[in-house]
Amino acid sequence: MTAIVLYVNGQTRQVDVDPATPLLYVLRNELGMNGAKFGCGLGQCGACTVMLDGEASFSCLIPVEMAEGRTIKTVEGLGTTQQPGILQRAFIEEQAAQCGYCIAGMMMRAQALLERNSSPSDVEIRRHMAPNLCRCGTHMRILRAVRRAANRMHDV
Amino acid sequence: MLVAVALFWAVALVAQPWHTAIAAEPLRSITRFDGALVDHGARLAALGNCASCHTAQDGPPYAGGVPLTTPFGTIYGTNVTPDPETGIGNWSEAAFKRAMRKGIAQDGRFLYPAFPYDHFTHATNDDLNALYAFLMTRQPVQSRPPANQLYFPFTVRESVAVWNLLFLRNEPFRPDPAQGVEWNRGAYLVQSLGHCGSCHTPRNALGGEQRRAALQGGEAEGWYAPALDAQSPSPLPWTVGQLTDYLRTGIASDHAIAGGPMQEVVASLGQASAEDIRAIAVYVTALMASSPDGNQSRATATRRRAAQPLANILPAANDAQMRLGAAVYAESCAACHDQGRLSSSNSALQLPLAAAVYEPDPRNLIHIVREGISPVEGMPGRWMPAFGGSLTDEQLTALAIYLRRYAANASPWLHVEKVVKETKK
Numbered sequence: 001m002t003a004i005v006l007y008v009n010g011q012t013r014q015v016d017v018d019p020a021t022p023l024l025y026v027l028r029n030e031l032g033m034n035g036a037k038f039g040c041g042l043g044q045c046g047a048c049t050v051m052l053d054g055e056a057s058f059s060c061l062i063p064v065e066m067a068e069g070r071t072i073k074t075v076e077g078l079g080t081t082q083q084p085g086i087l088q089r090a091f092i093e094e095q096a097a098q099c100g101y102c103i104a105g106m107m108m109r110a111q112a113l114l115e116r117n118s119s120p121s122d123v124e125i126r127r128h129m130a131p132n133l134c135r136c137g138t139h140m141r142i143l144r145a146v147r148r149a150a151n152r153m154h155d156v
Numbered sequence: 157m158l159v160a161v162a163l164f165w166a167v168a169l170v171a172q173p174w175h176t177a178i179a180a181e182p183l184r185s186i187t188r189f190d191g192a193l194v195d196h197g198a199r200l201a202a203l204g205n206c207a208s209c210h211t212a213q214d215g216p217p218y219a220g221g222v223p224l225t226t227p228f229g230t231i232y233g234t235n236v237t238p239d240p241e242t243g244i245g246n247w248s249e250a251a252f253k254r255a256m257r258k259g260i261a262q263d264g265r266f267l268y269p270a271f272p273y274d275h276f277t278h279a280t281n282d283d284l285n286a287l288y289a290f291l292m293t294r295q296p297v298q299s300r301p302p303a304n305q306l307y308f309p310f311t312v313r314e315s316v317a318v319w320n321l322l323f324l325r326n327e328p329f330r331p332d333p334a335q336g337v338e339w340n341r342g343a344y345l346v347q348s349l350g351h352c353g354s355c356h357t358p359r360n361a362l363g364g365e366q367r368r369a370a371l372q373g374g375e376a377e378g379w380y381a382p383a384l385d386a387q388s389p390s391p392l393p394w395t396v397g398q399l400t401d402y403l404r405t406g407i408a409s410d411h412a413i414a415g416g417p418m419q420e421v422v423a424s425l426g427q428a429s430a431e432d433i434r435a436i437a438v439y440v441t442a443l444m445a446s447s448p449d450g451n452q453s454r455a456t457a458t459r460r461r462a463a464q465p466l467a468n469i470l471p472a473a474n475d476a477q478m479r480l481g482a483a484v485y486a487e488s489c490a491a492c493h494d495q496g497r498l499s500s501s502n503s504a505l506q507l508p509l510a511a512a513v514y515e516p517d518p519r520n521l522i523h524i525v526r527e528g529i530s531p532v533e534g535m536p537g538r539w540m541p542a543f544g545g546s547l548t549d550e551q552l553t554a555l556a557i558y559l560r561r562y563a564a565n566a567s568p569w570l571h572v573e574k575v576v577k578e579t580k581k
Contacts, residue, residue: 061541065483066487
């Protein structure tokens with residue numbers, strides 16, 4: 001066990017864990033942030049996607065010690081149930097979730113794109129979102145939600 | 157300097173007689189092409205991967221516009237659809253063959269050797285006829301690629317005359333009677349339409365291939381194009397079967413998964429004739445095999461190492477960088493790559509077999525870890541997540557150093573940190 005300081009959603013949090021623990025487990029079990037999900041544990045599905053220093057990253061593949069001192073953003077950082085963020089609102093409006101298991105990861109991957117490029121083309125959205133999978137098959141709605149969020153961010 | 161430039165021009169002017177225009181031949185006068193010939197041409201165009209330079213991303217097929225970054229400036233792939241104004245619609249078969257063999261356009265202009273006519277010059281009449289039939293039956297597209305941005309003196313096309321004098325060997329392929337039909341077909345394709353040497357042969361300062369180092373390893377878009385001769389980095393000898401699979405699918409379970417520029421080549425080769433790809437594999441595996449005995453003992457040792465879990469090796473505790481590399485490997489790579497932990501698709505390469513960790517520099521390994529591998533759009537293939545967003549440069553450097561030591565068991569790479577910086581997009 002080692003004390004590790006994490007910077008998550010603008011807050012400094014200290015955890016006492018095995019430094020090799022995947023970041024995903026620490027977020028869920030130590031910090032109670034259950035947005036990011038365990039899907040495959042192999043970086044093949046994207047359910048665990050969070051943002052690390054602005055980039056979409058698979059939190060199941062990142063040992064927590066390697067996230068120390070870096071800026072972590074999870075879906076909890078995008079808004080609340082009462083006040084959903086722009087991207088979250090767009091997902092609700094497009095009814096992009098079916099079972100919802102992939103959605104937190106989808107949003108964090110999309111957020112990484114929109115923070116870098118607020119007016120992506122449809123092709124850019126598609127290419128960027130490719131690593132994240134949805135088994136219900138709501139990909140088309142998800143793409144529409146990202147488009148909607150991009151348009152709104154651009155208008156703001 | 158002035159003298160050098162003057163000399164350059166003198167040589168350029170004297171070296172090569174002026175090429176005249178070949179009379180424009182409007183497409184409508186060409187009656188029709190035999191379907192089988194067009195199909196043959198399509199397979200050859202796939203084998204030569206013409207589209208990589210002549211089809212822009214999301215652009216119409218063969219309408220040009222692909223930017224090629226060279227040490228001499230940026231050149232744009234030309235429109236080779238049969239559009240009479242902006243493509244090659246007015247080119248007779250003779251004009252097309254002259255372009256392929258001598259690098260001279262229909263109107264007599266010199267073409268730049270980014271177009272690998274130094275390879276195509278060896279192509280047979282039959283194959284060029286088929287390619288011509290294929291191109292002339294494409295959808296004509298009116299589209300002019302952007303103007304080239306070259307540095308002086310390369311802006312003047314006549315400067316290419318010097319290059320041709322130095323590097324163009326305008327002669328047909330000569331079969332080796334001591335070898336079989338398949339070997340000879342493979343040799344012909346590698347040297348001509350396949351133009352493998354364009355990437356796999358090192359180039360000199362003038363951009364010419366170093367003839368004495370043919371296929372000894374070159375460069376493509378910041379990736380190392382591995383040696384295809386006895387210096388092949390792969391610790392297990394390639395077999396014809398594995399190389400055929402690799403060239404057609406990008407997957408060779410004992411060696412590599414195609415990445416970088418080779419991915420696109422493979423996607424194209426998959427559309428080529430299966431017999432031709434096998435012939436290439438026959439020829440290249442023959443080139444690679446030098447001392448079968450030496451290869452065999454190395455192969456046995458590698459297989460033994462690949463059977464051990466890599467993550468179990470505990471690097472010296474006082475080497476912080478090696479420990480970091482081991483930690484990155486254990487947490488980010490081992491779940492898929494390590495023996496005994498194979499899961500899910502059950503198909504990740506065992507890294508002691510992976511060619512990338514044996515190459516003379518870490519460029520390809522770093523590219524693959526950082527960018528991952530995703531199949532060419534619309535094609536099936538292996539997928540590996542990109543770790544560029546997860547791993548810092550320091551972690552990536554440590555991982556490369558660790559893998560070089562514990563996966564390849566080879567002497568350390570020099571300047572890993574520098575390569576990590578340089579390969580950053």
